[in-house]
Amino acid sequence: MGKKVIIVGSGIAGMAAAIRLSIKGYEVTVFEANSYPGGKLSEINMKGYRFDAGPSLFTLPEQLEELFELANKKTEDFFKYKRLEINCNYFWEDGTKLSAHADVAKFAEEVKTQLGEPAENIKKALNNSAYIYRHLAPLFMHRSLHKWSTWFNKKALSSYLRMGKLGLFKTMNKANTQQFKHPKLVQLFNRYATYNGSNPYQTPATLNIIPHLEFNRGAYFPIKGMHDITSSLFNLAKELGVHFQFNQPVERILVKNNTAKGVKAGGKSYYSDFVINNMDMVTAYKTILKEEKQPERLLKQPKSSSALIFYWGIKKNFPELDLHNILFSNDYEKEFKAIFEKKDLYEDPTVYINITSIHKKDDAPDGSMNWFTMINVPNNQGQDWDTLKIKAKEFIVRKINTTLNTDIEPLIEVEQILDPIGIETKTSSANGALYGNSSNNKYAAFLRHPNYSSSIDKLYFCGGSVHPGGGIPLCLLSAKIMVDMIPKA
Template sequence: MTKKALIIGSGIAGIASAIRLAIKGYAVEVFEANSYPGGKLSEITLGEYRFDSGPSLFTLPEQVDALFRLAGKKAEDHFEYEKLDVACHYFWEDGTRLKTYSDLNQFAEEVETKLGEPASNIREALRKSAFMYDSLSPLFMNRSLHKFNTWTNPHALKSYLRMRKLGIFSTMNEANEKQFSHPKLVQLFNRYATYNGSNPFETPATLNIIPHLEFNIGAFFPKKGMHDITQSLFKLSEELGVKYHFGQKADRILVESGEAKGISVNDHEIYADVVVNNMDMVNAYKTILKDQKQPKLLLNQPKSSSALIFYWGIKRNFPELDLHNIFFSDNYALEFEHIFKRGTIYEDPTVYLNITSTHKSDDAPADSMNWFTMVNVPNNQGQNWDQLIAEAKRNIIHKLNRILKTDVEPLIEVEEILDPRTIESKTSSARGALYGNSSNNKFAAFLRHANYSSSIKNLYFCGGSVHPGGGIPLCLLSAKIMSEMIEG
């Protein structure tokens, strides 16, 4: 008799879990509160402009390819992407501009020419980043940290001997200040803390593992946009027989005698052999698991930062802009103090522009651009967001005007806004935090929920709020770790 699996939520980890369990022979059904799949990895259309609404950086594409290969298909027949020649364009108020080329030698020369930083420092930093990745990824990214055999396998034992070299005992900023002489380069490498919603002045230097993904492996762009990650995997899952129920919000997980038996949807009970939760862990325990034992230590951990995004259709082309663009704050430390200590938005925020029309021309009309305009902000703690948004918009526009020598506001043809409140309501992310619990202490990796329940049999977890963390690659790996725990 075919076993049945129910998945709550169709974020990218939920879809990946559905694919993996269907391949294992399960009859899989997915219940999604929204009317569309993908969670944060979705899209919006405003007039003639299309925007990827959430994650905009694509790394480790092999994690997507692997799902097609598991299904016996050629990934390139279903999902196409290209490697970027330039990962990002950086801008500072004093007129300094820098390109992070995918070619390591070209990037090192750019840094030496523009900033006077020895090219050897770049090469050494990225060598260390690769060393961290090779040492830690098999342990922290590909295995459960909550199983005893993870800590006794040969790779783990080898990693114990490398602890001092892995950045556990210093902060990201401290490590980068030792590595680089120019403060702008320190700032550039500190930015990678924001990839999981953390503070570089507090998070461990182990997060210097992240540049390896972007520089040594590469940054990529799906030819049909980031939303095509969702669409291609969603289509694959349907081809494998996965059934989706949109607009169907789970009321609770049915637990009998310490075992998950199914879920309740609109007071209708649906039974299964396995239940997988892709909903934010914190909100899941507050709602669909509210009658069960609460992991208070995990639930009370500080949350990651959130985002304020303005989707702007811009009636002009800016040739100096590319797919990824960063306009740095002149006081990075103070910006993070505002986000994590004061719970507000700094008046001189670092601004990120993602412009997919530079690579996918039909995302905007001719001679126009689609600006995904984002600043890092605190998670929702009841602030006066309407006031903060109005102030932030003025500050963002003034900053872009100064650096680009233009007047942005008259160029804005269409606009939509996403803030921590709407992130929470659309994606069930606790407080609108983008990455679940923050990573602002050396034990953060161990303070994420496991990919299974230790108290409820046959209940599993995936997604950015559980191990190994947030972001597309880690969400896909959470599905891999989870599915390997389930017998076919």
């Protein structure tokens, strides 16, 4: 009889781990509390409109392709995508608009024309972003930070000598203020802090690694929508023989003599050689690991921001909009103070609008668009979200009407709302935080839970709440780092 692995949760990291472990020779069973796989990467269908419910940006597609290659499958038989020509359209209330062309030379020229910013500054900033990636990715993204071997190899030693240049000792905003002359461009590049739920006025400038992924490596769109990432991984896992148990919340991870032995679900015990936790780390320790030693320092770390999302079916086409759109606040610093210090909404929020029907026409009826309309908000600290949702809609509608010179409310044909409480309920994310612990200090990378338990043998962790972090590429990498620690069956 072959060796068995049980995985708690079928987020993309859980499914990626299932695929890798199945290829390693294990019999894999995934327990999922929901009736569907994918965690945050799910979809919503309403009256002819389809919405990707969660993550909307796709970068580093090679992390996904690697899973198909390992299984000796052709990626295109499961999953197809294309590179975007426009990464994002940016709007300000004074009428300024920028299209972030994937072609860096085009983007630099547009910035020069629209803002008077020297084109060379864009090129220097993206070269710096590539430099950070080159020296930090091997250390922070592809290896465990909790193994001595990571810190004593040539690449690591090379990175130590460059920590100043890598932005560890200044904030993202400070670095961007030094890189750019125009405050709107500073604001645009500060926005990348939100990609992991952080505050650009606090988070270290090492996060300037992110523009490299979007510009130099490319932003992409799955031709069937972001949910196709979930569907393709699920189909590959099933083809490899992975068993999925849906509507089966795990009640407890079974531990005996400091060793994980399996899980209890539906009042029944299931045994395995290894247990993988893909549930949010904080929630897991409070529920299915509540009887075990608690990593108090990690559990007390501040959480990332959350999101308030309005899924709107809009019965009109807006030709000025693209797949990704940002309508900027007039005072970015005040917005982040409201989110992280006051734990409240800001009256002039930055609004993100994702419209997949731009590329996938059947996501909305003819002449209409599917708007995934989102603002960054604090994680759930007991606020009155019913009241805040009403206020947020007022703020968002005002921002859209002023910036796009329209009257949006009469055009909203269907609506569904997801708030931090809903995020916590649907995905077990502690406090509804999108990315687990925040990255608002220079030690944040070291304050993420490792991909293994230091106190329970044969218990491992993957997903956005553990190393190396949140977002699709990092979740896939967390599965890879973790599975590399487990021997072949």
